[in-house]
Amino acid sequence: MKNLGAEIRSWAGSIGAAIVCALLIGIFVIQPTKVMGHSMDPTLHDQQRIFISKLSHTFRYEPKYGDIVIIDSRVDRSRTLMDDIEEHPLISLFTGEGENEIIYVKRVIGKPGDALEFKDHKVYRNGEALDEPYLNETMNYSSNEKLVVPEGHIFVMGDNRNNSKDSRSIGFIPLDHVLGIKL
Known part of the structure; x- marks a missing residue:
């Protein structure tokens, strides 16, 4: 019986360490996510699974x-940091919350200092x-x-410009709101 208790503690410790590693990797390094909606058609499709590098968010580049x-x-x-933890897919398994509707997948069009115009059915950056x-x-x-x-x-x-809620409606995106870059 003593050996069984030691075996259970050993397994529990290993499982706990694996969960902590998965959380740390998902919060700071790489994370799977699902595209919700058609705003990135034809590049990405509704329900498509993608991986994102979290390094840009972690190191603020x-x-x-x-x-x-x-x-x-x-x-x-x-x-x-609590937002990052709560949005992790592993946490949502335990909380029962599904994919987050506040998380968008979009393409970078402008960076700090860029002048953007929308005319002639095109986007102009710095003229x-x-x-x-x-x-x-x-x-x-x-x-x-x-x-x-x-x-x-x-x-x-x-990418589906005529069916996309993006910076035209929600405004400029603070760099700390960029959660990752698609791999």
Whole structure:
């Protein structure tokens, strides 16, 4: 009986260590996620599983133009480490919460200091029309406003421009709201 108790404690310790490692890896290094909706069609599809590198979020570095990023769309509030923990897929197994509707998958269009314009069915960055071969239809959105991306923020859009809730409606994305970059 003594050996059985020691064996159970050994297994419990190993399982506990594995769970802690999975949490740490998922919060700080790499995490699977699911695309919800059609805003990234045709590049990514509804319910498609993707992996994201969390290193940009962990070390607070700026994504590159064209990167597909995962963002927290609640741009009017600050993020904390607790947000990262609560959004981890392993935690949602225990809490019973499903995929998070505040997490968006989008493409980086503008970085700090960029001037963006939307005219002639195209996006212009710093006066130059973007070459966007990933789009499958002409963008219907236009605006007379010139937007300048503030320091510490990015501007994101979905590839399905006519069916995407993105920076045009939610505003500039603080860099700490960029949760990762698609691998």
